[in-house]
Amino acid sequence: MTGNLQIKNGKCYAVINLKVQGKRKQKWVNMNLSEKSSKRERDKRLREILSEYETNPQTVYSTVLFSDYVTVWLKEAKIKVDKVTYQHYENEAYNHIIPYFKDLDIKIIDVSRQVLQDYFNAKFENGRLDGKGGLSAKTLRHHKNIIHQVLELAVLNHIISSNPCNNITLPKIEKNTYEFFNLEETKEFLNAVKDEPLYPLYLLTMLYGLRRSEVLGLKWDSIDINAKRFTIQHTRTRCNEIIEKNKTKTKSSLRSFPLTDEIVNILVKLKLQQARNKKSFGKNYVSNDYVFKWEDGSPYDPDYITHKFSKTLKKYGLKHIAFHGLRHSCGSLLNEQGFTLKDIQEWLGHADIQTTANIYLHLDTKRKENIANSITNVLI
Numbered sequence: 001m002t003g004n005l006q007i008k009n010g011k012c013y014a015v016i017n018l019k020v021q022g023k024r025k026q027k028w029v030n031m032n033l034s035e036k037s038s039k040r041e042r043d044k045r046l047r048e049i050l051s052e053y054e055t056n057p058q059t060v061y062s063t064v065l066f067s068d069y070v071t072v073w074l075k076e077a078k079i080k081v082d083k084v085t086y087q088h089y090e091n092e093a094y095n096h097i098i099p100y101f102k103d104l105d106i107k108i109i110d111v112s113r114q115v116l117q118d119y120f121n122a123k124f125e126n127g128r129l130d131g132k133g134g135l136s137a138k139t140l141r142h143h144k145n146i147i148h149q150v151l152e153l154a155v156l157n158h159i160i161s162s163n164p165c166n167n168i169t170l171p172k173i174e175k176n177t178y179e180f181f182n183l184e185e186t187k188e189f190l191n192a193v194k195d196e197p198l199y200p201l202y203l204l205t206m207l208y209g210l211r212r213s214e215v216l217g218l219k220w221d222s223i224d225i226n227a228k229r230f231t232i233q234h235t236r237t238r239c240n241e242i243i244e245k246n247k248t249k250t251k252s253s254l255r256s257f258p259l260t261d262e263i264v265n266i267l268v269k270l271k272l273q274q275a276r277n278k279k280s281f282g283k284n285y286v287s288n289d290y291v292f293k294w295e296d297g298s299p300y301d302p303d304y305i306t307h308k309f310s311k312t313l314k315k316y317g318l319k320h321i322a323f324h325g326l327r328h329s330c331g332s333l334l335n336e337q338g339f340t341l342k343d344i345q346e347w348l349g350h351a352d353i354q355t356t357a358n359i360y361l362h363l364d365t366k367r368k369e370n371i372a373n374s375i376t377n378v379l380i
Helices: 039-055 068-078 083-104 113-126 139-156 183-192 200-209 212-216 263-282 302-315 325-336 340-350 353-365 367-380
Strands: 002-008 010-019 023-034 229-232 235-238 242-245 255-258
Touching: 002 039, 010 039, 010 113, 023 039, 023 263, 068 139, 083 113, 083 139, 083 242, 113 139, 183 200, 183 325, 200 212, 200 263, 200 325, 212 235, 212 302, 235 302, 325 353, 340 353
Parallel strands: none
Antiparallel strands: 002 010, 010 023, 229 255, 235 242
């Protein structure tokens, strides 16, 4: 840090060269000395002021707004996390966190636990962008994660001494209720959509319990028709934009499946049809290795699949579930057929068996009824 002495209107000022949020700025600090003071006094005071700014970053950042410092953290986060995670951070920061604290006009050194608690309380009560109520407890935890990381960076840079986000109280997350098809509803659904263009996509999603990003990321190089196996190793998802990755959500999501004869026949027909489409569209064909795409080769947009699925259910008068509900339907059917939680965890690619247990253990009503009946028969 550098600085120099300037005299203005008979007063001595230390002009300090600062770098705040990547920008160079000058700050004039009154040295409380007149122009008649000695050079020795001025030099000594200048050294003291420079030393204070070097050893106490709070002095430098005393005027920096918390909302501005969030953008500083975003720049660092961008090079540390993957694109999907960063876009999530960016969306939450610019849609919620930055506007709220910018309106408060609060400096980073003045952010207290109560200030943060007020933020979370306000967002829980009425935080939705469409004005229809508050944000969920789960979303607020995402916000807390972002704000906590922003303030941890401030602690690391010695701007604040401790993180006021450590002791925030958040509302309890309510247990999710998962909508899915039972066995009869699954059969009804598959029979109804068998002539739909997206039937192969629906069938694979249902049979193998795939995530939307996994089925849309499926490529022909991951399918071995001769060996009757395929591997989940690519994903295709949407945040602010389409993001394609040659890796799965977690290591446990990287998994292989056997192909049934019916699926093999469907995939062979699909491959042949795509070859005909490529010939028909000629140079206008969008060449890529994706399995599921439009006739001109363009990959499906993830949001299109979600909306089309909903319309298809309505078209045939079927029970409404989210597209992700096909994955839950697979898990519940495996559970109903007597497969263990470990089997279901591996099939669905859950990183933690507790996740599998939380979703599917409570569905095992038939097995519990059998246990209850067995105990009753023994005791009574």
